[in-house]
Amino acid sequence: MSESARLTCLFCGQANRVPVAKLDAGPKCAKCGAKLAAGDVVAFDVTRHDKATRNDDLPLIVDYWAPWCGPCKMMAPEFAKAAIALRGKARFAKIDTQDYPAVSQRLQIRGIPLLILYAKGREVARLSGARPATDIEGFVRQHL
Numbered sequence: 001m002s003e004s005a006r007l008t009c010l011f012c013g014q015a016n017r018v019p020v021a022k023l024d025a026g027p028k029c030a031k032c033g034a035k036l037a038a039g040d041v042v043a044f045d046v047t048r049h050d051k052a053t054r055n056d057d058l059p060l061i062v063d064y065w066a067p068w069c070g071p072c073k074m075m076a077p078e079f080a081k082a083a084i085a086l087r088g089k090a091r092f093a094k095i096d097t098q099d100y101p102a103v104s105q106r107l108q109i110r111g112i113p114l115l116i117l118y119a120k121g122r123e124v125a126r127l128s129g130a131r132p133a134t135d136i137e138g139f140v141r142q143h144l
């Protein structure tokens with residue numbers, strides 16, 4: 001009996017199934033070959049955003065940001081550090097709300113940066129404002 005997790009490829013949108021025990025072993029997308037949980041922050045579009053946030057079993061943290069937002073840029077390296085710290089346990093992604101304003105509207109986002117944590121296809125929690133890596137990591141661990 002092996003437990004598996006649904007993971008959307010954040011690069012191509014392919015739905016993958018990965019044995020939970022192999023999450024640490026660098027699983028790759030069956031379609032495009034990209035690493036599914038490499039500890040990086042993947043920039044994605046609204047299509048992949050919607051697939052991943054609605055289908056994935058593994059926790060997914062999305063950074064809602066925009067290029068004009070100073071605090072967003074300040075937080076980016078902190079977000080990347082937290083992504084590495086939580087490799088294999090949660091995935092990190094970001095979406096440019098200037099390119100995809102409909103997403104902000106739908107999610108009723110009033111200020112950025114905003115982090116939303118998703119798990120098992122639904123929203124679990126939000127964390128607003130620019131935060132250091134330790135805060136981001138703590139926020140995610142709270143909900144693992």
Ligand SMILES: [Zn+2]
Nearest residue numbers: 009012029032
């Ligand atoms: Zn892929």
